[in-house]
Amino acid sequence: AQKVTQAQTEISVVEKEDVTLDCVYETRDTTYYLFWYKQPPSGELVFLIRRNSFDEQNEISGRYSWNFQKSTSSFNFTITASQVVDSAVYFCALSPTTDSWGKLQFGAGTQVVVTP
């Protein structure tokens, strides 16, 4: 069975602070994909990143960075110099690479509140 745990339910920061969101997963699959999505107040989930389990390189995209540690089954997400527009719920998700029919197992989400 697959499971994604986002232990932080809400994180509040002041603008320009960095914020790190934790994601820990469980899977018996040897190959899989990990994802992060952002859900702003409008409700629509927005894709941020997909990472293959074979690729453990960390990735940076603007103010966003991701730290994939296969040894600890974690895929953490950091927002550097947070802005008010970063306020949203962030979801981590997991998908096997075969016979998945595109299914995603989502974590419970972490609410990020950035205040000016």
Add this chain to the structure above:
Amino acid sequence: ETGVTQTPRHLVMGMTNKKSLKCEQHLGHNAMYWYKQSAKKPLELMFVYNFKEQTENNSVPSRFSPECPNSSHLFLHLHTLQPEDSALYLCASTPGGRGPVNEQFFGPGTRLTVL
């Protein structure tokens, strides 16, 4: 219209009503999904359709009835709902097939309230 659209955006219904949620994708995808998002609960996958065939029913009560007439449209027919069915219902689409998903494209959701 671009992306994934959902109508209506908000719906209030009584427990004896029958209503339908509509999802349409303009991306040329072949797989569509229904998710339920309740307060304080993770996103729950309800149904998956690939090339108009249902490939997943995640133990959803029969008061929710999906319909996929073609690869661009997905409906969720609702009847005899309970107040605990109040939630945000999200539709998503992907290119489709047995393999992993590159990314799912989500619609804005329908906020459903059952009185």
